[in-house]
Amino acid sequence: MASITLDHLVKKYDDGFPAVNDVSIDIADGEFIILVGPSGCGKSTLLRMIVGLEDITSGNLLINGRRVNEAAPRDRNLAMVFQNYALYPHLTVFENIAFPLRLAKGKLTEAEIRERVTTAAATLELSEHLDRKPANLSGGQRQRVAMGRAIVRQADAFLFDEPLSNLDAKLRGQMRSEISQMQRRLGVTSVYVTHDQTEAMTLGDRVAVLKKGVLQQIASPRELYEQPVNLFVAGFIGSPSMNFLPATLEGNVFRTPVGDIPVVSERAEVARGRGVVLLGVRPEFFEDAALYEPAKLPHGTVFEADLTHTEWLGSEQYGYINFEPTPQVRELLQSLARDMDAEELRPQIVATLDADSKLRGGQRARLWLDTRRVHIFDPGTGENLTRDAEAGAALTAEAAAVRAEQIARAAEGVPTA
Structure with a gap:
């Protein structure tokens, strides 16, 4: 070896x-x-x-x-x-x-x-x-x-x-x-x-x-x-891809094309004074607010948006929300699409919803968003302003330890998961 x-x-x-x-x-x-x-x-x-x-x-x-x-x-x-x-x-x-x-x-x-x-x-x-x-x-x-x-x-x-x-x-x-x-x-x-x-x-x-x-x-x-390091990694890793939503900060609230998204002050601080930033939101950060227990709602925010259509996959479904970007943001999305060898990054949000959700295309939907997990990117440099390098390194170290244990067990003839 x-x-x-x-x-x-x-x-x-x-x-x-x-x-x-x-x-x-x-x-x-x-x-x-x-x-x-x-x-x-x-x-x-x-x-x-x-x-x-x-x-x-x-x-x-x-x-x-x-x-x-x-x-x-x-x-x-x-x-x-x-x-x-x-x-x-x-x-x-x-x-x-x-x-x-x-x-x-x-x-x-x-x-x-x-x-x-x-x-x-x-x-x-x-x-x-x-x-x-x-x-x-x-x-x-x-x-x-x-x-x-x-x-x-x-x-x-x-x-x-x-x-x-x-x-x-x-x-x-x-x-x-x-x-x-x-x-x-x-x-x-x-x-x-x-x-x-x-x-x-x-x-x-x-x-x-x-x-x-x-x-x-x-x-x-x-x-x-x-913990992606930049816009490219965040957009390339994951399927469906991470959503990128233009936003400006007022106080601790991000103003976005789909509504206001309040975030904790620590997250808001990295965007203060930067003008337009991009919020990175994974599809699974969303859920149908009607299915969520009220006790969990304080960990995020509820907003309303129009679903253009939904796709039901059996174990889950996807809801789609279009938004109108500024010319600057549209060009940024197209540049990122070219980098990722994709035809285009449409100005839309993909939300992963529970299979039991009754939300359908053409409806006004109440969605819950876990704001603790939202990433904030500098649109100029692509840098992930909210990346926690220490937490990321811990995840990689943990994976290495698990893998070493699996290889050792395999060498001894013990089945691994």
Whole structure:
């Protein structure tokens, strides 16, 4: 196994464009790191720099403390699992898995190769498919074969380049679980590139969010969600996305296009004297006021707004509220949408409501908002003015401790949740 250090890595192409721009990450031995961001943010380029398929313009890449900038891919002892599986159609599952071992001619006996392949196949539940060809396998089985080829190499780290993007939604869910459990059992250092929110939030110990080649924040999924460092991270992490509502402060009350929102003085203080700010409100911060107990209402505020429509999903429903932004705010939302590779960020609020709520589109709704959890952003710099760095660090430390315990239990053969 290995630790991997990215020390101010830069990748510039011939036209001078920095696809990766001064990225520094310390990846601990056995850690599972996710690289996430919109298309063109540099996440796949960064992965290819680690494995040796892209040259490093400047900075240092260290594996177990050894600088490997100029080392060939075969000398880094890293195993990569590609998006398209990269299987040989004329070879059986057994021979596909054994292929990297046969390349190292003379290093392993046939018995040793067979032992490694059968062990990996058992781990991935492929034992009964070893004599089949890739064309006769499902997408999930092919992905497992590609992972088996990485396992038998006994590499120091696994690198995954959007390995589940070709699978349907149900199969992606199954494979996420399998990859997570396998990584815990093996305790192998892993770097995983994805654009999928669910993969990023469920798989990694830490998630690195990239924007235009620049690392925005690296933290546990929960810290990213609860304590985002800026507008981009807040808007990119979470589905549905965080709502951004323009507001001006008067006293301890924010005047917004959907009504007045009073907040505690500590929250209001960071916005005082700043003019227009953006309130960051997650959809789940709302609820139908008719369903809330009066004792809980002091922790937030109730306001009225017109719902344009609702979407009922069974376990919950979404309510939509449109608002009219100023030209400045509209341009800010469009700029943020471009950064996130989205078509647009509409000037609307999405509120997650209880499935039992009777609110429907076209109605005037009374909504409760938990004002203790509202974020306040500087629209000019994008900075989260209410971020609690200490609380965020505690969330990441807690996640690291839980993960270490899970890996230890997996190594002892004890099932983990």
